[in-house]
Amino acid sequence: MDISQLNAKVLTHTAIAALKNAYDECSDKAAKESIITAFKAVIQLHRDLGITTGHVEHDESAGGYDPSEYCAAI
Numbered sequence: 441m442d443i444s445q446l447n448a449k450v451l452t453h454t455a456i457a458a459l460k461n462a463y464d465e466c467s468d469k470a471a472k473e474s475i476i477t478a479f480k481a482v483i484q485l486h487r488d489l490g491i492t493t494g495h496v497e498h499d500e501s502a503g504g505y506d507p508s509e510y511c512a513a514i
Contacts, residue, residue, distance in 0.1 A: 445489070452486040 459479045466472050 448486075448489045452482055452489075455482045456486075 456479065459475055459482065463472055463475045463479070466475060
């Protein structure tokens, strides 16, 4: 894995973790919908960059959570 892919992996995982924390702390429905939109965009960016070190949704460093649980909340 080259340095740009490693940086992209670290950045997308950082963004995912921050969005997860924001979602967990948020009680406003509209804000949660925005968080989910951002979460999906980061996941797609992760895929578009061709980061192939496993699925981000199931990667332990991403928090081991499933984005579908957040979508189900809406």
